[in-house]
Amino acid sequence: QSALTQPASVSGSPGQSITISCTGTSSDVGSYDRVSWYQHHPGKAPKVMIYEVTKRPSGVSNRFSGSKSGNTASLTISALQAEDEADYYCCSLTIGDTAIFGGGTKLTVL
Amino acid sequence: QVKVQESGPGLVKPSETLSLTCVVSDYSTSGDDYWGWIRQPPGKGLEWIAIINHSGRTYFNPSLKSRLTISIDTSKTQFSVKMTAMTAADEAVYYCVRQVGHGTWYFDLWGRGTLVTVSS
Numbered sequence: 001q002s003a004l005t006q007p008a009s010v011s012g013s014p015g016q017s018i019t020i021s022c023t024g025t026s027s028d029v030g031s032y033d034r035v036s037w038y039q040h041h042p043g044k045a046p047k048v049m050i051y052e053v054t055k056r057p058s059g060v061s062n063r064f065s066g067s068k069s070g071n072t073a074s075l076t077i078s079a080l081q082a083e084d085e086a087d088y089y090c091c092s093l094t095i096g097d098t099a100i101f102g103g104g105t106k107l108t109v110l
Numbered sequence: 111q112v113k114v115q116e117s118g119p120g121l122v123k124p125s126e127t128l129s130l131t132c133v134v135s136d137y138s139t140s141g142d143d144y145w146g147w148i149r150q151p152p153g154k155g156l157e158w159i160a161i162i163n164h165s166g167r168t169y170f171n172p173s174l175k176s177r178l179t180i181s182i183d184t185s186k187t188q189f190s191v192k193m194t195a196m197t198a199a200d201e202a203v204y205y206c207v208r209q210v211g212h213g214t215w216y217f218d219l220w221g222r223g224t225l226v227t228v229s230s
Contacts, residue, residue: 001171001172001173003155032215034213034214034215034216036215036216036217038156038217040156044222045205045220045221045222045223046156046205046217046220047220048216048217048218051214051216051218052214052216057218089155089156091156091158091215091216091217092215093215096172097169098158098169098170098171098172099158099215100158101148101155101156101157101158102155103155104155104156
């Protein structure tokens with residue numbers, strides 16, 4: 001069971017938009033609409049930003065959006081703000097009823 | 111305010127068994143939610159470990175399953191995990207989490223995490 005593939009790092013300037021990809025297989029991302037995204041500031045508890053591919057929990061800014069095409073899910077953050085700088089992880093349900101995370105992406109706001 | 115809080119030994123010796131407990135505050139563990147564990151080794155990504163619901167239905171990471179026991183005590187609103195044969199590779203921050211309902215497979219409540227070091 002290999003981790004989902006995410007870019008190690010992405011960066012953007014305040015006000016810009018960035019997209020983080022999360023590539024899996026037909027055994028996970030490609031088969032289920034059970035992809036979630038987590039924001040993790042070091043030393044704090046991770047926070048769910050997107051669930052079921054596109055849904056935003058109450059209280060999460062509408063600057064965060066999710067999508068999926070085939071075996072790849074994506075998280076887009078628009079109008080970047082300094083406080084968005086964090087690590088981001090995708091997670092998917094897999095065949096066999098387990099969960100698998102991506103390796104994580106460090107977002108730097110320039 | 112609903113919270114989950116991990117507790118554990120902090121330091122375990124190689125080959126020993128790790129026992130962690132998570133106390134859930136201001137929320138019942140008798141409902142449809144699942145409760146579980148996720149870890150993060152130093153400098154690495156998150157790894158899902160296992161989840162359990164109030165009736166004892168469990169799901170395990172297949173790479174860890176043979177070493178794991180997970181349990182729940184709904185009367186105390188707490189759940190626990192035991193991991194045997196600990197090695198340096200198991201050093202990590204261990205988080206307890208809530209998975210909303212059945213079949214949603216996302217984690218909306220996280221503890222602050224507890225660091226587990228494996229050393230003799």
